Amino acid sequence: MLYSTTAPVRERAPFLLPRELQERLDALAREHRVPGAQLVLDTGSQVIALHTGTADAATGAPVTADTAVPLGSLTKPYTAALVMLLADDGDLDPEDLVAEHLPELRQLPAVTIRQLLSHTGGLPTGPDSDTAGRTTPAHYLAAVCTAQDALFPPGTDFSYSNAGYVAAGRLVEEVTGMPWHEAVRTLLLEPLGTVPALLGDPAAARPVAAGHAVNTATGRVRPVRQNLAPLEAPAGALLASATDLAALGRALAGRSELLPKDVALAMRSPQPAARPGALADGWGLGPALFRQDGLLWCGHDGNAQGTSCHLRVEPDSGVVVAFTGNAGAATALWRDLAEELALLTGIRVPAAMAPVAQRATAAQSAPVALPECAGTYANGGIRYRVALEPDGSPTLSVDGDLAIPLRCYPDLSCDLVDPDTGRPEPGGRFHRDPATGAIDRVQISGRTARRIGPA
DSSP states (O other): OOSOSSSOGGGSOTTTHHHHHHHHHHHHHHHTTOSEEEEEEEOSSOEEEEEEEEEETTTTEEOOTTOBEEOGGGGHHHHHHHHHHHHHTTSOOTTSBHHHHOGGGTTSTTOBHHHHHTTOSOOOOOOOHHHHTTSOHHHHHHHHSOTTTOOSSTTSOOOOOHHHHHHHHHHHHHHHSSOHHHHHIIIIIHHHTOOOOBTTOTTOSSOBOOEEEEOTTTOOEEEEOOOOOGGGHHHHOBEEOHHHHHHHHHHHTTOSSSSOHHHHHHHTSOOTTOOOTTSOSEEOSSSEEEEETTEEEEEEEEOOTTOEEEEEEETTTTEEEEEEESSTTHHHHHHHHHHHHHHHHSOOOOOSOOOHHHHSOTTTTSOOOOGGGOEEEEETTEEEEEEEOTTSOEEEEETTOOOEEEEEOTTSEEEEEOTTTOOEEEEEEEEEOTTTOOEEEEEETTEEEEEEEOO
């Protein structure tokens, strides 16, 4: 090994570290069958920007440092930053009731902008993109944000919601008088030095990458079509490079004039009741929060069709790590790459949450039977069914998909168990009604669902 895992990054030979990282990025992309990837490591004193492979398997176009990759949900921190910049200008306040700005949320009059940005407003996730593509933003929000579909009282729990960020985008439009895509370009992207690129825009002024999937029958990698309704743009429409993501990361760390330091601090401060379970250790006003070795990192993950993109920021040291990959398997590549970064640089990046069994003590991680968890749960139009196998072990199916084994623990947390490998993955947790003690909700992969009936 060329580098000690404890020596400061700045003490290592800068002409060696990029070469080592490039070799590992190349090798991991081949191993995970990811056509192309980008990595930026900014230590505060040194910036290393790397890329590998092809942007589109159909054309063979190479990935460059400028190639923009569909970010998916990594668009949300950009939208949150827009809202917080407007708040800094005095155009709105995080404590404002959203319904005061958007009448389409009048059925949920107690939800604040702060709760919208931190996913603690109790909003369901929203319908699929095909359904959303047949309506307008106002009708979409009025149909989704109903008292009947509210998941919990605002400010009491966490449920990741695309609908919440559709509403945040509408807030931006109402306050600025500009369409969201113009506001994000004018107020955020261009000041960050990012050339704008959006899904569905054929006139992008920069190279763009396709997402890819692996054909399991033939083993061939093929491009896939992106599918996002125009009204969902504030939740997932941006394309950007790892270099662009690093620029946002520096702003979140307070290292950019674009976001005032107090705004950046507010965005990455833990919010009350933001318990995202399998997604992260906490949530701020836009960014997710991750604990690693006593440090609190912020960032976000994003997956579009056939892409996987990640941003991590450690504000005390100023370290920023940004990654993009143009295949679904790039999520596994990112996790392996984080391990390589720890070995080569000593920087331990929180790539993903560990299963409960790995995070808990031995006593806490002993699985328990939880027969009372069986039932049907709802998040908007999505149905989660927890059923019991003949041996009493629970399984989970979503909208009738293949049932996946659940492994439950004494604190009501749970892991999902891969049916093929038996390997646990972070799942979520069940909730008890504080008044009755009965299990009344389940949170899976950050989305909460209310119990609506028996299994």
